[in-house]
Amino acid sequence: MSDLLAHYPLVMEMVVRWGDMDAFQHVNNTMYFRYFESARIAYFQRLDVSDFTSNQGIGPILAATSCRFRFPVTFPDTLLVGARAIQLGDDRFLMEHRIVSQRHNRLAAEGDALVVMLDYRTGKKVSMPHVVRARILEIEEAAGNEVEGMIVS
Amino acid sequence: MSDLLAHYPLVMEMVVRWGDMDAFQHVNNTMYFRYFESARIAYFQRLDVSDFTSNQGIGPILAATSCRFRFPVTFPDTLLVGARAIQLGDDRFLMEHRIVSQRHNRLAAEGDALVVMLDYRTGKKVSMPHVVRARILEIEEAAGNEVEGMIVS
Amino acid sequence: MSDLLAHYPLVMEMVVRWGDMDAFQHVNNTMYFRYFESARIAYFQRLDVSDFTSNQGIGPILAATSCRFRFPVTFPDTLLVGARAIQLGDDRFLMEHRIVSQRHNRLAAEGDALVVMLDYRTGKKVSMPHVVRARILEIEEAAGNEVEGMIVS
Amino acid sequence: MSDLLAHYPLVMEMVVRWGDMDAFQHVNNTMYFRYFESARIAYFQRLDVSDFTSNQGIGPILAATSCRFRFPVTFPDTLLVGARAIQLGDDRFLMEHRIVSQRHNRLAAEGDALVVMLDYRTGKKVSMPHVVRARILEIEEAAGNEVEGMIVS
Numbered sequence: 001m002s003d004l005l006a007h008y009p010l011v012m013e014m015v016v017r018w019g020d021m022d023a024f025q026h027v028n029n030t031m032y033f034r035y036f037e038s039a040r041i042a043y044f045q046r047l048d049v050s051d052f053t054s055n056q057g058i059g060p061i062l063a064a065t066s067c068r069f070r071f072p073v074t075f076p077d078t079l080l081v082g083a084r085a086i087q088l089g090d091d092r093f094l095m096e097h098r099i100v101s102q103r104h105n106r107l108a109a110e111g112d113a114l115v116v117m118l119d120y121r122t123g124k125k126v127s128m129p130h131v132v133r134a135r136i137l138e139i140e141e142a143a144g145n146e147v148e149g150m151i152v153s
Numbered sequence: 154m155s156d157l158l159a160h161y162p163l164v165m166e167m168v169v170r171w172g173d174m175d176a177f178q179h180v181n182n183t184m185y186f187r188y189f190e191s192a193r194i195a196y197f198q199r200l201d202v203s204d205f206t207s208n209q210g211i212g213p214i215l216a217a218t219s220c221r222f223r224f225p226v227t228f229p230d231t232l233l234v235g236a237r238a239i240q241l242g243d244d245r246f247l248m249e250h251r252i253v254s255q256r257h258n259r260l261a262a263e264g265d266a267l268v269v270m271l272d273y274r275t276g277k278k279v280s281m282p283h284v285v286r287a288r289i290l291e292i293e294e295a296a297g298n299e300v301e302g303m304i305v306s
Numbered sequence: 307m308s309d310l311l312a313h314y315p316l317v318m319e320m321v322v323r324w325g326d327m328d329a330f331q332h333v334n335n336t337m338y339f340r341y342f343e344s345a346r347i348a349y350f351q352r353l354d355v356s357d358f359t360s361n362q363g364i365g366p367i368l369a370a371t372s373c374r375f376r377f378p379v380t381f382p383d384t385l386l387v388g389a390r391a392i393q394l395g396d397d398r399f400l401m402e403h404r405i406v407s408q409r410h411n412r413l414a415a416e417g418d419a420l421v422v423m424l425d426y427r428t429g430k431k432v433s434m435p436h437v438v439r440a441r442i443l444e445i446e447e448a449a450g451n452e453v454e455g456m457i458v459s
Numbered sequence: 460m461s462d463l464l465a466h467y468p469l470v471m472e473m474v475v476r477w478g479d480m481d482a483f484q485h486v487n488n489t490m491y492f493r494y495f496e497s498a499r500i501a502y503f504q505r506l507d508v509s510d511f512t513s514n515q516g517i518g519p520i521l522a523a524t525s526c527r528f529r530f531p532v533t534f535p536d537t538l539l540v541g542a543r544a545i546q547l548g549d550d551r552f553l554m555e556h557r558i559v560s561q562r563h564n565r566l567a568a569e570g571d572a573l574v575v576m577l578d579y580r581t582g583k584k585v586s587m588p589h590v591v592r593a594r595i596l597e598i599e600e601a602a603g604n605e606v607e608g609m610i611v612s
Contacts, residue, residue, distance in 0.1 A: 219525030
């Protein structure tokens with residue numbers, strides 16, 4: 001496992017598909033967000049948020065995301081995609097993502113994702129359930145990370 | 154409107170996105186099926202099937218589809234995508250699709266799609282509601298088409 | 307045309323495809339970046355950068371991008387996607403993007419894109435050709451915009 | 460390895476991405492063609508066609524493809540995607556694809572792909588290089604398959 005992902009509690013292997021590339025013959029920018037998303041969903045699964053979603057109609061939505069491309073990934077390659085929570089607010093948390101190319105053993109991209117808890121029926125933000133909050137802290141602590149508080153801008 | 158789509162009751166304009174192209178620098182094969190799908194969904198909307206879906210949990214699913222590529226579409230181009238029903242069975246119908254490049258005024262692709270009516274709760278095939286069947290015949294007749302019966306293979 | 311895009315020299319109409327939606331039944335986050343990309347490519351076309359690309363092997367690449375999602379777009383909808391240059395450095399420029407839903411007459415998303423000029427053969431950054439720089443200033447001036455200088459971080 | 464893929468010389472593992480699903484909450488039909496494509500490209504790599512492509516400008520293109528969907532794949536799942544050549548003509552060959560769900564140990568889809576050898580510069584069909592033809596026969600024979608001749612329709 002790459003040192004570049006040492007503090008990531010969730011790292012997912014993601015095989016680049018030939019069709020992920022665009023006419024510039026490297027992986028299209030939108031695909032990096034697909035890789036982020038895949039790791040994020042896997043992180044959500046660890047939080048058992050789907051119970052809240054089906055029972056209370058509460059769940060996470062993506063409010064904002066960004067990516068800085070470090071070098072152009074090409075097919076074939078197998079990526080390691082990391083997700084971790086770095087800040088925690090009342091109704092939201094901030095995740096950090098990293099993508100490492102195994103072929104080049106090099107950081108390919110990094111970014112973040114602002115996740116907000118929503119009541120899907122009303123469309124309003126809600127406080128994160130205590131169990132979810134506790135689970136995030138537990139996961140990050142086990143990876144040796146401290147989660148900061150979050151000042152809503 | 155192209156003669157190539159003369160008998161199509163539904164023709165949809167579809168702008169090619171740069172990102173629809175792949176590393177061969179023409180539109181990726183999966184995108185032609187996306188264009189077919191878009192026209193098919195528009196056709197479904199004319200059938201008002203969504204009422205059946207929300208009230209009775211009955212709706213169309215794609216059972217099979219094919220595409221013959223006539224020439225490689227590239228960005229920029231605006232396509233005309235046709236959908237029509239050519240055969241009608243008890244629980245299914247067969248659609249025919251055509252994609253015409255406006256830039257080249259030429260048939261870019263053609264294909265078909267086998268659509269089956271399903272009870273989403275049980276996953277079993279069901280007879281097409283009479284209103285849907287009547288609506289298909291009405292749409293096709295208005296376009297001067299005769300819809301054949303369908304022998305299930 | 308929406309006031310929300312008043313200062314955008316390039317605004318592109320983009321029809322949402324049914325397949326742009328994901329399992330949450332609204333447009334997938336990666337698709338917003340596809341919409342940004344489409345508008346950006348159209349902006350590039352106005353800059354006539356493709357001449358530099360084919361003759362000198364110099365062209366723009368996306369170094370970073372971000373998106374803030376304002377409300378979830380769903381099918382059917384037609385979007386207006388804006389692109390404009392707001393900062394200009396020696397070898398790069400910063401673009402701002404906006405997506406307006408025509409169905410809801412409302413800002414759906416906004417974001418930015420850092421574009422860097424690259425020598426495709428060496429993979430090194432290069433100064434933007436004077437003609438390209440002049441063209442950007444001309445386009446933005448015509449839209450009543452002032453383009454700032456850019457301090458490279 | 461599934462019996463369903465016993466005669467496939469090339470079987471590729473493909474992890475379903477959450478974003479492969481559409482608003483019907485199962486994998487979108489276009490994605491099955493992406494899976495086929497991925498296996499097909501891997502098969503092409505075994506044929507060493509890329510040498511012909513770079514040296515002589517000769518390479519395979521997809522002329523037609525079809526898919527029959529057996530049951531709806533959902534995330535999470537890991538698929539096995541098979542590719543094999545079943546017919547061989549002068550300037551073309553026909554491939555057969557299968558997708559097996561590992562979660563359900565069941566055939567999810569099957570289809571085919573007609574591949575034609577093209578001179579990329581002229582856009583004309585060309586006879587398949589002898590080495591490529593020999594390589595296909597060798598690969599299929601090693602898997603216990605007989606490759607039929609192909610009558611061009």
